[in-house]
Amino acid sequence: MHRFANPARFLRLAKVILPWSAAIALLSLAAGLYFALLGSPADYQQGESVRIMYVHVPAAWMGMFCYVAMAVFSAMALIWKHPLADLLAKATAPVGAAFTFLCLLTGSLWGKPMWGTWWAWDARLTSMLILLFLYLGYMALVNAFDDPERGHKAAAILALVGAVNIPVIKWSVDWWNTLHQPASVVKMGGPAIDASMLVPLLLMALGFKAYWVCILILRGRAEIAAQKIRVIRMAQIHAAAQAE
Amino acid sequence: MTRKQRRLYFVLLGMLALGGAVALVLTAISDSLVYFYSPTDIITQRIPEGRRMRVGGLVEEGSVAKDGKTVIFKVTDLSNTIPVAYAGILPDLFREGQGVVVEGRMEKGGQFQASEVLAKHDEKYMPKEVADALKKSGQWNDGKKN
Numbered sequence: 466m467h468r469f470a471n472p473a474r475f476l477r478l479a480k481v482i483l484p485w486s487a488a489i490a491l492l493s494l495a496a497g498l499y500f501a502l503l504g505s506p507a508d509y510q511q512g513e514s515v516r517i518m519y520v521h522v523p524a525a526w527m528g529m530f531c532y533v534a535m536a537v538f539s540a541m542a543l544i545w546k547h548p549l550a551d552l553l554a555k556a557t558a559p560v561g562a563a564f565t566f567l568c569l570l571t572g573s574l575w576g577k578p579m580w581g582t583w584w585a586w587d588a589r590l591t592s593m594l595i596l597l598f599l600y601l602g603y604m605a606l607v608n609a610f611d612d613p614e615r616g617h618k619a620a621a622i623l624a625l626v627g628a629v630n631i632p633v634i635k636w637s638v639d640w641w642n643t644l645h646q647p648a649s650v651v652k653m654g655g656p657a658i659d660a661s662m663l664v665p666l667l668l669m670a671l672g673f674k675a676y677w678v679c680i681l682i683l684r685g686r687a688e689i690a691a692q693k694i695r696v697i698r699m700a701q702i703h704a705a706a707q708a709e
Numbered sequence: 710m711t712r713k714q715r716r717l718y719f720v721l722l723g724m725l726a727l728g729g730a731v732a733l734v735l736t737a738i739s740d741s742l743v744y745f746y747s748p749t750d751i752i753t754q755r756i757p758e759g760r761r762m763r764v765g766g767l768v769e770e771g772s773v774a775k776d777g778k779t780v781i782f783k784v785t786d787l788s789n790t791i792p793v794a795y796a797g798i799l800p801d802l803f804r805e806g807q808g809v810v811v812e813g814r815m816e817k818g819g820q821f822q823a824s825e826v827l828a829k830h831d832e833k834y835m836p837k838e839v840a841d842a843l844k845k846s847g848q849w850n851d852g853k854k855n
Contacts, residue, residue, distance in 0.1 A: 506836030510802065515834060544716045581800030581827045587744035625724065629731045640735075642743040642765060644810055649832040659835035 470547035472689050479682040486682070490675035497668030505665050515662070517575040522650070523670040524568040528596055529631055531561025531677060535603070536628040539621035549685070551617040552692070554624060555607050556684035560677050562600035569593060580644060588637035589645035592630055599627035613695075745810045748789040758815050764791055765810040765829065773805055784809060784821075795823040802828035 501519030508515035538554035541547050572590070573583045584590065607620035638647045650656045656663055735742065745765035746756070756762065764784055772783035772790075780799065783790045793811050803809060808829035813822045835843075 506838075508834055509837040509840035510830055510833075518834065540720055544720055545713055579800070579802055579828060579830060582825075585744065585827070588742050625720065626727060628724070629728055633731075633735070640742075641739065642745050642747070644744050644827060644829055646830055646832045649834060652832075657831075657833045659839050661836060662834050 470541075470545070470549050472549055475549055475685065476689065479686065483679060483682050486675045486678035490672050490679055492672075493668045493675065494672035497665050497672050500665035501669060505662055506659075508662075511579055514575065514578050517571050518662075519665055519669050521568055521571040521575060522666060523673045524564045524571065525593070526670055527673045527677065528561055528565035528568050528593070529634060530674070531557050531564065532596060532599070532624075532628065532631055534677075535561060536624050536631075539624040542617060543621050543625070549689075551621065552688040553681060553685055554621065555617070556681050556688060557677070558600055558603050558607070559684075560680050562597060562604065564673065565593065565597045565600060569597060582644075585644045587643040587645055588641045589634065589643045592634045592637050595630055596627075596634060599623070599630060603627075613692075747786040748784055748791040749786055751791060751815070752789050756815065758817060761812070761814055763810055763812045764793075764821060765808070766791075768803070768805050768807050768809050770805045784811060791821050792819065793821045793823050795826050797824075797826070799826055800828040802830055 497519065501516055505516075505519075507513050535554045535557045538550045538557065542550035542554065569590075572593075576585070577583050603620050603623055606623055607616045610616035610619070635648075637643060638645055649658045650663065650666070658666070745763035746754075748764060748766055750756075751762075751764060766784040766786040769783040769785045769790055772781075774781045776794075779794050779796045781792065781794050782805075783792050785791075793813075795811065795813075803826065808831065810827040810829055811821065811823040812825040812827070814824075816822050
């Protein structure tokens with residue numbers, strides 16, 4: 466793991482991975498969307514509305530997955546001071562926030578026809594909203610300092626503290642009565658979802674994850690470049706000050 | 710112990726303490742985190758009349774009746790039932806045997822006056838043909854509270 470904390474090695478590796486992750490994202494999203502919208506059956510209870518699930522559920526997984534990734538990067542940055550870990554945590558935050566928002570939005574659109582309400586303050590929905598606020602707080606905090614080092618450190622601590630919300634989201638539907646139904650896929654006794662609907666769901670989830678890898682690489686590169694520019698500028702200012 | 714190790718243990722201990730604290734708080738306020746009560750909760754806890762709350766369960770088979778604009782049905786958790794009256798638009802998924810959450814007040818005489826009815830569905834997703842086949846072969850697991 467420590468081997469990959471080197472920015473030069475990351476850039477070399479990123480170059481190899483990027484075309485693959487882009488291809489996987491494109492193919493599995495195309496196939497996933499086709500099966501989700503056209504090639505899969507309607508649900509016995511919900512009819513055609515069930516198709517919202519193929520975006521909603523993978524988006525929710527992404528929201529939680531990105532947060533876990535962000536927390537792990539933050540821990541690596543705090544403990545081992547890996548220069549890259551901070552940048553990758555920072556690069557993951559907007560992706561996670563976007564997918565969490567997408568999850569809440571599609572959930573709301575799905576809730577109205579099925580449950581009869583856009584929103585309910587039940588434990589699952591509320592903890593997911595808290596996740597969105599944690600992302601927003603992280604993004605605000607990481608940019609709130611003139612010294613990026615301090616911003617990274619404060620935001621990393623916030624990311625770790627907020628990580629306690631992740632198990633709460635996952636098991637909220639089992640611990641308390643909620644309007645949201647319990648887990649369909651990741652649960653004891655195997656998925657409660659027909660294979661014809663599980664396959665497009667997993668394809669979409671794979672596509673979203675591959676998309677995250679692409680964005681992580683692109684934003685990671687940009688962050689490394691930005692840091693290099695900052696170092697060069699500082700050196701120039703320093704040199705100019707000495708020349709005077 | 711190196712500084713890295715010290716930081717590692719510090720982070721691990723911190724996470725453990727934080728997780729423990731959150732677990733304790735959530736356990737302590739667990740009662741207010743539930744979105745609805747079951748009919749059994751309502752009957753055993755003797756919740757005062759007139760307090761606004763939510764009751765959840767299944768719509769009892771054969772209990773739905775229309776009285777003018779008002780729909781009357783019973784919400785059950787398979788051990789206790791609460792009679793509910795509601796005047797308004799029902800969600801599409803509302804039907805007998807279906808999960809439901811009703812919001813409103815308990816009136817004198819044990820009748821629940823609902824101001825909002827929300828449908829609750831289970832975690833099963835399958836095409837209609839599969840559901841029909843399961844019901845036909847008797848493998849449909851329906852009595853389960855969702």
